[in-house]
Amino acid sequence: MQPPDLNYLEDQFYVGLTYNFILNKPETVNQQNLSYGLQLGFIKDLPLNEERNIGLGLGLGYAFNSYYSNLQVVELEEGFRYQLLSSDLGAKRNKVETHLIEVPFEIRFRNSTPSEYRFWRLYFGAKLGYVLGGRAKTVTADFKDSFYVTDIEKFRYGVMANFGYNTFNIHVYYALNNLFKDGLTLDTGQDLTFKPLRIGLIFYIL
Structure with missing residues (x-):
C-alpha cells in the first residue's frame, strides 16, 4: 500500500454555477427570467499548518454573468440611454452580460487528511475582477439589438464565502461596487445603482 502524501494540496x-440577484437597484427596475453565472479557474493551495487543514488560496479564473431585467440599454451616438423596457415591445429577452477575468483570494478551513477526500470546508475571502467586455441585448419578435456597453465598471470587487461537504458546496458572492459606473441615471432621473449578489454551487477538483 502506498503511504499517504503528507504534503498533499487540496481544491x-x-x-x-450561480443565480445572479440584482440588489440596490432603482425601485422601478425588476429582475426577470433566469439571471445566471458561470465561473471556472485555478487556485493555488497554500497550507499554513502541519495538519494542512488551514490555508490560503490564490487563484485566477474566468467568469460569465448575465442579468435579465426590464432595464433597457439604448445605444446612442453620444453614449447610452437607460430606460425601462416598454411592454409594447413584447420582449423575449432583455439582459446585460459581462465577461471577466477574476482573482479570488480565500482563507481556508477544512477537516481534510492525507487519506480522506471527503471533508467539510469553509472558505471565505475576496474576489477581484476585470471586465473584458460587457454587452446589452434585447430580443423581441421583430428585432434583435446587441452591442457593447462601455458604461460598465471595469474593476469589480466583492466578498465571498464557499462552504459545504465533499462535492457539493454553496458559493455566495456580494459585490461591493456598482455594476455600472457612478453618476449614471435612468431617463427618469433615478440613480442607476446595480449591485450583484450571486448564490449557487461550486465544485472543487484536485
Whole structure:
C-alpha cells in the first residue's frame, strides 16, 4: 500500500454555477427570467499548518454573468440611454452580460487528511475582477439589438464565502461596487445603482 502524501494540496481547480440577484437597484427596475453565472479557474493551495487543514488560496479564473431585467440599454451616438423596457415591445429577452477575468483570494478551513477526500470546508475571502467586455441585448419578435456597453465598471470587487461537504458546496458572492459606473441615471432621473449578489454551487477538483 502506498503511504499517504503528507504534503498533499487540496481544491486546485473550481467550477461554479450561480443565480445572479440584482440588489440596490432603482425601485422601478425588476429582475426577470433566469439571471445566471458561470465561473471556472485555478487556485493555488497554500497550507499554513502541519495538519494542512488551514490555508490560503490564490487563484485566477474566468467568469460569465448575465442579468435579465426590464432595464433597457439604448445605444446612442453620444453614449447610452437607460430606460425601462416598454411592454409594447413584447420582449423575449432583455439582459446585460459581462465577461471577466477574476482573482479570488480565500482563507481556508477544512477537516481534510492525507487519506480522506471527503471533508467539510469553509472558505471565505475576496474576489477581484476585470471586465473584458460587457454587452446589452434585447430580443423581441421583430428585432434583435446587441452591442457593447462601455458604461460598465471595469474593476469589480466583492466578498465571498464557499462552504459545504465533499462535492457539493454553496458559493455566495456580494459585490461591493456598482455594476455600472457612478453618476449614471435612468431617463427618469433615478440613480442607476446595480449591485450583484450571486448564490449557487461550486465544485472543487484536485
